[in-house]
Amino acid sequence: MKKTITILCIILTFFLIYFLQANFFTWFNINGIMPNLYVILVLFIGLFMKRKLGMTFGVLFGLYIDIVLGKNVGISALTLGVIGMIGEILSKNFSKDSRFIVTFMVIITTILYEVSVYLLTILRTEGTLELLAFFKILMVEVLFNTLITIIIYPIIKKAGYYVENLFDDKFILTRYF
Amino acid sequence: MYRNKKTGIIGIIITIIILITIVIISNMKIEDFSHIGGALSSFVMPVQNGITYIKNKISGNEAFFSDMATLKEENKTLKERNSELEKSLRELEVIKSENETLKEYVNLKDKYTEYTTIPGYVINKNTSNYSNIIVINIGEKDGISAGMPVIADEGLVGHVISVTGTTAKVQTLLDASSAVSSVVGTARDAVVVKGNLQDTSKLKGTYIPTTATLLEGDKVETSGLGGIYPKGITIGTVKQVVETKNLTNRYILIEPAVNFEKLETVLVITK
Numbered sequence: 001m002k003k004t005i006t007i008l009c010i011i012l013t014f015f016l017i018y019f020l021q022a023n024f025f026t027w028f029n030i031n032g033i034m035p036n037l038y039v040i041l042v043l044f045i046g047l048f049m050k051r052k053l054g055m056t057f058g059v060l061f062g063l064y065i066d067i068v069l070g071k072n073v074g075i076s077a078l079t080l081g082v083i084g085m086i087g088e089i090l091s092k093n094f095s096k097d098s099r100f101i102v103t104f105m106v107i108i109t110t111i112l113y114e115v116s117v118y119l120l121t122i123l124r125t126e127g128t129l130e131l132l133a134f135f136k137i138l139m140v141e142v143l144f145n146t147l148i149t150i151i152i153y154p155i156i157k158k159a160g161y162y163v164e165n166l167f168d169d170k171f172i173l174t175r176y177f
Numbered sequence: 178m179y180r181n182k183k184t185g186i187i188g189i190i191i192t193i194i195i196l197i198t199i200v201i202i203s204n205m206k207i208e209d210f211s212h213i214g215g216a217l218s219s220f221v222m223p224v225q226n227g228i229t230y231i232k233n234k235i236s237g238n239e240a241f242f243s244d245m246a247t248l249k250e251e252n253k254t255l256k257e258r259n260s261e262l263e264k265s266l267r268e269l270e271v272i273k274s275e276n277e278t279l280k281e282y283v284n285l286k287d288k289y290t291e292y293t294t295i296p297g298y299v300i301n302k303n304t305s306n307y308s309n310i311i312v313i314n315i316g317e318k319d320g321i322s323a324g325m326p327v328i329a330d331e332g333l334v335g336h337v338i339s340v341t342g343t344t345a346k347v348q349t350l351l352d353a354s355s356a357v358s359s360v361v362g363t364a365r366d367a368v369v370v371k372g373n374l375q376d377t378s379k380l381k382g383t384y385i386p387t388t389a390t391l392l393e394g395d396k397v398e399t400s401g402l403g404g405i406y407p408k409g410i411t412i413g414t415v416k417q418v419v420e421t422k423n424l425t426n427r428y429i430l431i432e433p434a435v436n437f438e439k440l441e442t443v444l445v446i447t448k
Contacts, residue, residue, distance in 0.1 A: 021304035030199055032377060034307050069303045069310055071338060071348065099185075118307055127354035133374035137306050147196040151189050 002166055010045060014061050017041055033137055035144035038065065039113050040106055040152075042080050046087015047096055047105070048160040049167050054084025072124045079116045083109050096160060099153045110142050158163045222339060278442065292407065293448035294328075295319055299440055300344070309352040311335075313443055316343045324405060326446045332411035332434030333357070333399060334443055345445070350380055350412065351437055358402040359412055361429070362395035368432060370397060370412055377435075380413060380427035391418050397431050407446065 011076060017037040025034040046054025062077030068074055088107060094101050115138070122129055149156070297319075301312035315321050317340045327334040327347050335349040348355055351372045359370045361382065366389035368382040375381075382397065395415040401408025414434040421427045 018304070022302060026302065026305075028200055034304065036306075067306070069301065069305075069312065069346070071308060071310065071352075071354070114307070117305075121308070121354070125354035128371065128373075130353065130374045134307070137374060142307055143199075144196075147192055147199075150192045151196070154185070154189070 006163055006166060010041075010057065013041060014038075014057075014064075018065075021108050030140050030144055033140040033144065035148055036110055036113065036141060036144075037148070038062075038076075038080060039083055039110050039143060040149060040156075042083045043087045043105060044160060046084040047091045047102075048164045050088050050091060050164075052085075052088070053167070054087045055081045056084070058082070058084030071121065075117055075120045075124070079113050079120075082116070083113055086112070096157070099150065102153060102156065103146055103149045103158055106145050107142055110145045111138065114141065115137050188196055247446050292444075292446045294444040294446050295321065296442065296444050297345075298442060307353065307374065309349045309377070309437070310338075310439070311347045311349060313345050313347060313445070314343070315445065316340045318342050320447055321345045321445055326406045326410070328410060328446060329435045329440060329442065329443050331436070332413065332433055333406065334437075334440065336405050337445065347443070349437060350433060350435075351377060357412065358400045359397050360400045361389070361391055361397050361415065364390065367390065367396070367400060368429065377431065378433075379416060380431040380433055382415070382431055385427055385429065387424045391415060391429055393417065 003008060021034060031106075042054060042058040042061060045057045049057075058080035059077045062075075062080035063073070065076045065080075066073045090105055094105070116124060118134055120126065220313045295315055297313040297315040299311050300314045303310040311334075313327075321337060322341055323337050323342050325337045327336060333350060335347050335352070335355060337345045338348045339346045349372070350357060350370065353372045353374050355372045357370045359368050359382070360366065363366055366386055367384075368389075370380050370382050371378075371386045373381045378395075385391065393415050395411040397415060399406040399408060399412060411434045413431040414437075416431050416432040417430040419428050419430065
């Protein structure tokens with residue numbers, strides 16, 4: 001029951017992020033550049049829920065974004081799925097107790113996500129490659145995501161360990177032995 | 178532990194302040210700094226008022242302040258009147274806005290009588306920094322299909338890239354992967370107008386013929402080539418001609434005729 005409610009909360013959070021991205025961040029932005037909260041959400045799921053849920057949610061959320069607003073179906077689904085998978089790998093190798101490490105993970109995954117989506121879109125649509133302009137936007141987006149992660153880290157940590165306890169039965173053993 | 182928690186909260190507050198400051202500054206126009214000027218002058222104004230008061234006293238102008246009670250009464254009446262007027266103004270604003278939307282619909286229909294069009298509303302905008310897609314509230318059931326051009330009162334918006342039963346996705350001109358065959362100015366020089374990431378509010382005109390003479394303010398419109406957009410639809414005006422070492426690489430920056438940030442009503446050309 002608790003697990004079902006948690007999954008429902010994750011889905012609700014996704015829709016909340018969707019509306020924030022489509023409305024709030026269209027005016028609360030840095031020089032017209034918005035953050036990418038989807039990456040933070042999927043990374044969070046991968047880091048704390050494991051059981052391939054990061055990848056599954058990543059693919060599902062990505063598919064939704066692609067179908068509703070994307071130019072090509074599959075690009076966001078693929079990249080967000082990979083981010084979820086990376087989250088699971090990172091959770092096994094790095095501590096989530098450090099704000100710095102979690103922020104660093106967000107930076108790396110944001111760069112990875114945007115570079116992949118941009119290159120795949122260019123390949124699919126035969127658009128012009130504007131590397132310098134792309135990196136300028138990417139840097140601002142990474143800064144935005146970093147600041148947001150620093151702000152919401154206490155929530156990430158608290159909610160994360162609650163979810164981890166719920167979904168990972170071996171949690172106590174791996175943590176203390 | 179307590180200290181760490183306290184430091185953490187301070188850190189979060191500082192980060193929030195930094196984020197808000199960056200957002201505000203990045204979206205500010207130079208005129209907006211007039212508020213700072215006002216705030217700074219408010220430091221000086223009390224002193225300045227005091228000096229003026231003393232100066233007036235000395236020069237015998239104190240009669241100006243003598244009828245303070247009358248002035249207060251008058252001020253109260255004016256304030257009440259002002260709030261009443263503000264209320265009526267707000268009501269008028271609502272009526273005006275409704276009127277404008279209806280007018281926009283009628284104007285749009287009248288302006289493009291040579292085309293068969295279907296009006297629609299923008300219901301969603303994309304959430305990515307690298308593409309520019311809008312979603313409109315008409316779809317397959319209304320006779321919309323992929324590839325149809327979309328226009329607004331001021332000019333070209335883009336074209337439909339996919340449809341569902343009740344909605345359609347429109348790739349706007351500002352999207353980095355859009356390209357429209359166009360003509361510039363009275364000489365009708367052919368250029369390809371594209372969206373770009375460098376300045377996402379402007380369009381880039383490339384593949385300019387070496388013999389073409391382009392000027393700022395020249396009108397850019399669709400050429401009719403390419404099979405998607407009809408001929409003669411306004412795209413925008415030339416804002417800047419950027420010369421490069423190689424004449425074939427020069428390009429123009431175009432101010433779109435349509436204000437994409439405030440775009441609400443569109444027309445899809447079906448025929």
